[in-house]
């Protein structure tokens with residue numbers, strides 16, 4: 282285990298002052314400290330490729346090494362600018378990557394994380410990125426040496442962090458809040474939608490709650506496809522289904538996920554599927570990985586999606602009006618967006634979808 286303050290001090294010693302990234306549960310203690318920094322010293326990016334690019338820009342302006350943090354599942358998003366711009370044989374940009382290592386070998390994690398966890402080191406090797414695994418305080422010396430190497434060679438370097446490495450969290454977990462509006466909404470939603478609907482749900486608590494609520498209440502309306510990975514892509518999977526499926530297609534999205542690949546909204550607006558129904562569960566945070574802010578609170582989604590070609594926008598804040606709003610969405614001719622402002626909080630002892638092949642078969646049937 283490593284105290285996150287000691288970790289930050291090591292970076293300070295090496296003159297690392299700028300942080301950007303996409304939050305991860307393994308790194309939430311780090312986020313908690315970074316959130317207190319000034320807005321020009323720490324930027325929560327919408328996706329990992331953008332974070333790498335922001336870091337590149339910071340280096341070009343200052344000649345200083347940026348720190349980019351991410352979950353290993355975000356390496357896919359990061360790889361494009363990492364190889365095509367930052368790589369030693371292109372523009373040779375030094376940066377420190379802090380990577381939350383979900384699914385590290387011998388850990389007990391979800392299947393999608395175990396796959397990525399197993400190949401994470403090989404990916405870094407392929408990318409020619411020198412890395413260390415930080416396990417305890419002693420490794421901080423290794424980290425400082427690694428940063429020196431990155432600076433001298435003007436190359437990206439990486440530090441892998443396993444689950445429960447960082448300690449000293451003073452984070453308030455959202456589980457303490459009793460009322461969970463997401464749960465109330467999902468229950469109303471499942472009970473209201475037509476029987477033959479298809480539902481695609483986003484990564485994190487939304488998919489887990491949908492799975493659990495359906496199971497516990499034995500609700501048969503609709504079929505679910507849980508995006509346990511591929512964060513930000515639930516809407517495009519839904520669009521693909523809506524292009525050929527005759528019934529209604531609902532995409533249950535999160536604000537962090539929607540922002541991650543917001544360009545998809547234009548494709549949806551352009552495609553004009555009448556049966557495409559987008560639901561945004563907006564809590565202004567990446568709740569599933571620690572509650573880091575997304576800045577989605579003040580976005581005018583009405584103007585945004587209408588200008589991108591959506592036909593309808595509906596909004597509901599009050600849980601007593603959920604069913605009414607869901608019915609409006611069902612009756613509308615899509616593409617339509619329903620935005621729901623939800624409070625933080627999730628179900629206690631939340632279970633996880635498993636047996637993905639069975640879920641897929643059920644969905645396709």
Ligand SMILES: Cc1ncc(C[n+]2csc(CCOP(=O)(O)OP(=O)(O)O)c2C)c(N)n1
Nearest residue numbers: 354355485512535536537538566567568569
């Ligand atoms: C590409 C990628 N980056 C980061 C993550 C880690 N991650 C899982 S859920 C999540 C937060 C999603 O936020 P949001 O869509 O707002 O839903 P909420 O957690 O608030 O329900 C993040 C960052 C991931 N799974 N994949």
